Amino acid sequence: MRLPRFEYFAPKTLEASLELLGQKGDGAFVMAGGTDMMVKMSHGRLKPRTIINLKEIPELHYIKFNPQNGLEIGSTALLSEVLNHADIIEHYPALIQAVQTMANIEVRNMATLAGNLCNAAPSADSAPPLMVMDAEVSLVSSRAKRKVKLMDFFLGPGATVKNVDEIMTAITLPAPRPQTGASYMRISARCGVDIAAAGVGVAIRLESEVLAEARIVLGAVAPVPLRAVKAEAALVGRQFDPETVQYAAQMASEEASPISDVRATRDYRKSMVAVLAKRAISEAYERSHARHS
Amino acid sequence: MKHNIRIVVNGDEYCLAVDPWKTLNEVIREDLNLTGTKLGCGTGDCGACAVIVDGKAVSSCLTLAVSVDGKSIKTVEGLAPSGEELHPIQESFVETGAIQCGFCTSGMEMAAFHLLSNNPSPTDLEIRKGLSGHLCRCTGYNQIVEAISLAANKMQGCHCKKEES
Numbered sequence: 001m002r003l004p005r006f007e008y009f010a011p012k013t014l015e016a017s018l019e020l021l022g023q024k025g026d027g028a029f030v031m032a033g034g035t036d037m038m039v040k041m042s043h044g045r046l047k048p049r050t051i052i053n054l055k056e057i058p059e060l061h062y063i064k065f066n067p068q069n070g071l072e073i074g075s076t077a078l079l080s081e082v083l084n085h086a087d088i089i090e091h092y093p094a095l096i097q098a099v100q101t102m103a104n105i106e107v108r109n110m111a112t113l114a115g116n117l118c119n120a121a122p123s124a125d126s127a128p129p130l131m132v133m134d135a136e137v138s139l140v141s142s143r144a145k146r147k148v149k150l151m152d153f154f155l156g157p158g159a160t161v162k163n164v165d166e167i168m169t170a171i172t173l174p175a176p177r178p179q180t181g182a183s184y185m186r187i188s189a190r191c192g193v194d195i196a197a198a199g200v201g202v203a204i205r206l207e208s209e210v211l212a213e214a215r216i217v218l219g220a221v222a223p224v225p226l227r228a229v230k231a232e233a234a235l236v237g238r239q240f241d242p243e244t245v246q247y248a249a250q251m252a253s254e255e256a257s258p259i260s261d262v263r264a265t266r267d268y269r270k271s272m273v274a275v276l277a278k279r280a281i282s283e284a285y286e287r288s289h290a291r292h293s
Numbered sequence: 294m295k296h297n298i299r300i301v302v303n304g305d306e307y308c309l310a311v312d313p314w315k316t317l318n319e320v321i322r323e324d325l326n327l328t329g330t331k332l333g334c335g336t337g338d339c340g341a342c343a344v345i346v347d348g349k350a351v352s353s354c355l356t357l358a359v360s361v362d363g364k365s366i367k368t369v370e371g372l373a374p375s376g377e378e379l380h381p382i383q384e385s386f387v388e389t390g391a392i393q394c395g396f397c398t399s400g401m402e403m404a405a406f407h408l409l410s411n412n413p414s415p416t417d418l419e420i421r422k423g424l425s426g427h428l429c430r431c432t433g434y435n436q437i438v439e440a441i442s443l444a445a446n447k448m449q450g451c452h453c454k455k456e457e458s
């Protein structure tokens with residue numbers, strides 16, 4: 001279980017880390033919490049020549065919220081800090097639902113949301129709720145800065161649109177709008193620690209009693225967190241009633257294209273998507289009702 | 294190239310030259326010879342390697358030793374104020390029979406310490422959640438939950454006495 005050899009840097013500024021990343025080129029990796037990278041390295045699946053630790057950079061370690069601009073989470077904010085943040089608990093409960101199921105206390109004291117996204121596992125719990133709530137990620141290189149919709153971020157297992165010379169510096173979520181609600185539901189063999197067998201994120205917006213907008217993203221049932229467009233379409237323009245929810249859940253299940261593996265079979269995952277979608281749509285609806293102002 | 298780091302472990306200051314690819318677990322066990330901290334899975338799933346870094350429980354197997362430069366670390370050897378007596382958490386583990394083979398014990402005790410530092414009187418459910426990252430292959434979980442509940446009572450007792458005096 002020994003780690004491969006690498007050189008190590010812990011720059012104090014983003015500028016210095018970008019410069020290093022550019023200088024070192026291929027084989028250089030940035031590390032935030034390191035909880036995924038360390039496992040990959042000890043299993044011989046990742047052999048970095050250089051590791052640049054981002055955790056000594058104060059400007060990346062923050063969580064900011066205000067009711068006008070929304071939420072911004074710096075890339076080295078810990079999962080445990082997200083989980084205990086009063087504004088996130090109040091305004092973004094779907095994100096809390098995801099983070100509280102991720103790994104365990106020790107790992108949440110080290111790991112970060114940005115790391116979970118950049119690791120790009122199809123089962124990444126934080127991806128579906130962030131995607132349905134219209135999250136953007138900030139990618140910075142020594143030459144340019146850009147913002148990318150998280151919906152367009154993932155390309156495949158372990159692959160994203162982030163270039164090798166870019167660092168994810170922040171994740172932003174828009175301010176919560178009136179009559180909107182979101183939820184994340186997941187299932188796995190064990191309640192914590194274990195990777196999700198299936199997960200469903202839902203966000204909806206009501207106009208009086210009509211479902212005006214819907215976003216549904218499925219986790220762990222495709223090579224990337226998958227947007228369920230047919231299920232969304234089944235909700236939009238309708239009222240919340242059991243038949244509508246049942247039909248949308250069935251659509252989500254049909255859109256899922258999971259594999260069978262040690263955690264669950266393809267059929268089980270598809271069935272669970274329907275169950276989780278039904279629950280998540282219902283909870284998102286209840287929350288959108290509760291949020292009037 | 295080795296990196297010079299300065300860490301405080303259980304109140305003692307160490308200046309060490311470490312290879313960047315050494316984990317905190319390796320440095321604690323091999324360089325400092327503090328073998329109370331165990332290495333179980335090496336992937337952050339079992340909790341046997343838990344230590345406290347700057348007040349937070351972390352997996353020492355997933356932590357690079359270079360990355361804790363300047364930080365303060367508590368291992369199971371530092372739980373009790375001296376080598377003679379036991380910490381209330383350790384006493385409770387002994388009294389309730391929460392130790393079977395003992396391999397998970399130090400990690401469980403560090404998790405208990407982290408939990409009780411943040412939540413001095415947890416419910417049974419909160420204790421179970423606090424231990425969710427810890428595996429006991431002997432499966433003696435009930436006694437461990439009982440031990441932590443007992444420890445919470447003992448530590449609150451100590452706290453009250455101190456306030457009274």
